[in-house]
Amino acid sequence: MLPENRYCLALKKATAAKTVSQMDRRDFLTLAPSRKKTVKVNAARTYSGLTPYTGEWGTAQVVHLLKRAMFGAKPADVKHFAAMSLDAAVDALLQTNTVTPVPPVNNYSQGAPDSTGVAPGASWAAAPEGDEDLNNDRRGSYKAWWLGLMLNQERNIHEKLVLFWHNHWATETNIIQDARFTYLHNVTLRNHALGNFKAMAKAITIDPGMLVYLNGYLNEKTAADENYARELLELFTCGKGPDSLYQEEDVRAAAHVLTGYKVDKVNISSYFDPSKHDITNKQFSSWFSNKVISGKTGEMGATELDDMLNIIFAQHEVAKFICRKFYQFFIYYEIDEAAETNVIEPLAKVFRDSGYEIKPLLQALFRSEHFYDPLNMSCLIKSPVDFAVGLCREFGVSFAPAADYANAYPQWAAVQSAAARQQQNIGDPPGVSGWEAYYLAPQFHELWINTDTLPQRNMFADQMIGPGFRGLRIDPVVFADQMSDPGNPVTLVKDSLDILYRMGVSDTTKAFLKDKILLLGQEQDYYWTEAWNLYKSDTSNAANRSIVVKHLTDLYKYIMNLSEYHLA
Numbered sequence: 001m002l003p004e005n006r007y008c009l010a011l012k013k014a015t016a017a018k019t020v021s022q023m024d025r026r027d028f029l030t031l032a033p034s035r036k037k038t039v040k041v042n043a044a045r046t047y048s049g050l051t052p053y054t055g056e057w058g059t060a061q062v063v064h065l066l067k068r069a070m071f072g073a074k075p076a077d078v079k080h081f082a083a084m085s086l087d088a089a090v091d092a093l094l095q096t097n098t099v100t101p102v103p104p105v106n107n108y109s110q111g112a113p114d115s116t117g118v119a120p121g122a123s124w125a126a127a128p129e130g131d132e133d134l135n136n137d138r139r140g141s142y143k144a145w146w147l148g149l150m151l152n153q154e155r156n157i158h159e160k161l162v163l164f165w166h167n168h169w170a171t172e173t174n175i176i177q178d179a180r181f182t183y184l185h186n187v188t189l190r191n192h193a194l195g196n197f198k199a200m201a202k203a204i205t206i207d208p209g210m211l212v213y214l215n216g217y218l219n220e221k222t223a224a225d226e227n228y229a230r231e232l233l234e235l236f237t238c239g240k241g242p243d244s245l246y247q248e249e250d251v252r253a254a255a256h257v258l259t260g261y262k263v264d265k266v267n268i269s270s271y272f273d274p275s276k277h278d279i280t281n282k283q284f285s286s287w288f289s290n291k292v293i294s295g296k297t298g299e300m301g302a303t304e305l306d307d308m309l310n311i312i313f314a315q316h317e318v319a320k321f322i323c324r325k326f327y328q329f330f331i332y333y334e335i336d337e338a339a340e341t342n343v344i345e346p347l348a349k350v351f352r353d354s355g356y357e358i359k360p361l362l363q364a365l366f367r368s369e370h371f372y373d374p375l376n377m378s379c380l381i382k383s384p385v386d387f388a389v390g391l392c393r394e395f396g397v398s399f400a401p402a403a404d405y406a407n408a409y410p411q412w413a414a415v416q417s418a419a420a421r422q423q424q425n426i427g428d429p430p431g432v433s434g435w436e437a438y439y440l441a442p443q444f445h446e447l448w449i450n451t452d453t454l455p456q457r458n459m460f461a462d463q464m465i466g467p468g469f470r471g472l473r474i475d476p477v478v479f480a481d482q483m484s485d486p487g488n489p490v491t492l493v494k495d496s497l498d499i500l501y502r503m504g505v506s507d508t509t510k511a512f513l514k515d516k517i518l519l520l521g522q523e524q525d526y527y528w529t530e531a532w533n534l535y536k537s538d539t540s541n542a543a544n545r546s547i548v549v550k551h552l553t554d555l556y557k558y559i560m561n562l563s564e565y566h567l568a
Contacts, residue, residue: 044338048370050346055372057086059498064377065366067502067568068330069093069157071150072390075482075499080155090366094359095156096194102402104145104183107409108137121405125183129265138179143427144413146186150389151399151412157362161193162186163385164329166426167434169204169236171213173427178212180268182427185209197322197356198313201237205305208263208270214432217263217270219255221278229254231432237312239321245287253282257293257308260301277301284311313356319348325438326361331376333437333444343370378502378567381445383437384422386568387457388415391464391560394499395474396482414470418460422453449566461560465553476552477535477545487532489514489525496556501564518555 055061062082066073070093081089103125106118113119114137116128124138153159166189173182188207192200204210205228211217214228230251238244260277263270279295282304293307312318323344324335335344347364354360365371382390392399392415400407416426429435437447449457463469465476480486483495493514497505515521519528528551535544559565 045332045334045336046370046373046375047338047342048368048373049342050350050364050368050370052367053086053369053372055369058082060377061086061372062089063499064372064502065089065093067386067390068380069366070153070155070160071386072393073499074393074396075479077155078499087367090363092155093157093366094194094362095158097154097156097158099154101145101149101190104138104141105405105409107141107144107405125180126268127180129178129180132177135177135179139173139182139427140413141409142173142179142183142186143416143425144409146426147389147416147419148399148402148408148412150385151392151415152402153393158190158193161358162189163426164326165189165193165200167329167429167438168325169210170429170432170434171209172429172431176209176212178209178265181209181212181263184268194358194362197351197358198309201232201313202305202309204236205232205258206261206270206272208268211261211263211270216258216261219259219261220276221256221259224252224255224259224278226251226255229258233312235433237318237321238315239317239324241317241321244317244321247285247287249283250285250288253284253293254308256280256282257304272299272302274298274301282308288312288315316348316352319351319356320344323347323351323361326365328438328444330365331371332379339370343368378564380568381448382566382568383435383445383448384419384424384453384457385426387422387566388419388460390568391461391474392472394479395464395476395556396478397464397472397474399472411470411472414472418456418469422456422460423448457566458561461565462557465557465560474556475549476556477548479556480552487529487536489518489528492528493518493555496559500556500559502567503564505564513555513558517558518551520551520554 059078059082062078063073066077066081070077081092084092103123105123106114106120108114109118109120111120114124114127114130115134116124116130118124118127124141129135130138150159150163166186169189171182171185173179176182176185185207188200188203188209192203205216208217210228214231215225216228219225219228232254233244233246233251234240238246256278260273260275261270262273262276274297279297279301281295282293284291284293288311291311293304293311295301296304327335327339327344327347332339343365347361350364351357351361370376391397399411402408419426424435433439437443437445440447460469464472465474467473480492480496483492485491485495490510493510497510497513514525519525522528531544531547531551535541535548538544
């Protein structure tokens with residue numbers, strides 16, 4: 001069973017070996033806190049780098065790629081990408097969605113138009129703002145809608161990247177308040193998720209949701225507000241590492257560059273007000289080569305933002321900072337000297353040389369030897385969103401179609417609230433830095449597991465495979481039927497573990513799962529084979545189905561209750 005307090009690291013930080021034994025990994029996952037020790041040694045965790053991976057391209061590698069780039073690895077998706085080469089699979093994943101999502105709709109007004117006249121089932125994204133209570137309802141609608149997009153994601157990385165950028169350009173719906181602005185902020189992230197990072201930085205800077213969240217709309221020449229300027233440098237572009245040497249004078253200069261931007265609640269947009277803009281020159285520090293942005297009058301004042309972004313993005317530290325964020329989200333939370341030298345620095349060069357295009361960065365990362373290094377598999381603890389959404393997707397949980405909004409939205413909201421209780425509430429991270437699991441050393445993603453969240457995870461999984469969770473339930477037959485030979489208990493256990501686990505388990509564990517869980521102590525494998533074949537011969541026979549469901553439910557419930565299920 002999992003420890004009741006928090007996870008430990010999935011891999012020993014000091015090891016330089018290419019493989020880790022099953023016993024070592026599991027022991028390190030489940031040791032009590034008093035037995036966990038961090039030993040400081042000089043050996044690198046791994047010396048692999050961006051050299052293209054040329055090793056085996058099998059189920060383990062495909063599942064690894066999909067669990068990192070998407071929410072879970074559905075059996076059908078594994079088969080789809082396994083039929084491609086590695087390069088083709090990466091290219092297919094690095095595509096944007098082919099269909100623009102329908103905006104969130106009114107699912108909250110009990111069959112009547114809301115107070116601004118939005119009919120049930122109609123979008124509120126372009127409607128009048130309404131009062132506080134209405135915006136609370138709409139923010140709930142927004143979060144359910146977003147979770148629904150994750151559940152129904154296309155076969156690409158787009159939805160995972162929207163969540164990544166939400167953590168990077170963190171905002172909180174309960175501070176922005178206006179639900180239309182929170183929706184537009186999501187659209188901005190969505191539109192730039194796989195595009196150009198510099199263009200994204202400009203779009204986010206003048207995004208009405210961000211202008212409200214970090215007081216940008218209050219920033220005027222007579223009273224410069226440094227809030228967004230500080231975060232732009234510290235959290236969004238340059239970072240705060242030892243090589244990021246911007247000064248307080250740079251924060252002040254940036255704040256004066258950004259004076260004059262306002263929000264328009266009628267047209268649901270932002271705009272530039274030249275009368276509120278500081279037209280004096282803005283002096284930056286020696287780290288920015290003592291650059292000066294000449295103050296501009298009238299509408300030309302808005303072009304000072306472009307001038308400032310040119311100055312910021314000339315710094316090599318920007319590329320390295322963003323590459324580290326990608327590394328910690330998609331590969332591993334700790335970046336040692338070897339990873340910095342062999343991965344971050346060459347990856348940052350790829351990023352800079354492309355003009356800060358995001359796709360080449362991810363192509364290099366997902367095709368690299370480092371990404372498929374055994375030490376980088378099964379070493380991340382699933383975030384709550386990854387855990388909840390991935391569970392539903394991998395097991396093929398049935399949801400109402402989006403057109404049936406009256407049923408779909410409550411179902412999506414149920415999964416969203418489950419992740420929120422596990423401490424990842426999409427739309428409302430703890431603060432402007434995002435979720436602590438992505439930046440707070442030394443625990444990082446271990447923070448996802450504690451005495452509060454672990455029972456919530458186990459309860460969600462147990463309910464989903466058992467009596468159901470708010471009308472949602474795993475049908476274990478749906479999952480098992482997608483395995484290569486579900487009537488063979490040995491193959492069924494192996495295939496199921498290949499999808500659901502990211503670290504191998506021992507033959508002893510597999511035998512236990514088969515003999516004691518799937519077969520319920522029966523001595524012969526043919527017991528399961530006959531039960532499965534009898535069910536398949538007449539799927540309408542409730543008694544035969546009940547037997548199969550009972551055995552599969554016990555199997556998958558046990559699998560999800562083990563530590564390994566929480567690793568990605």
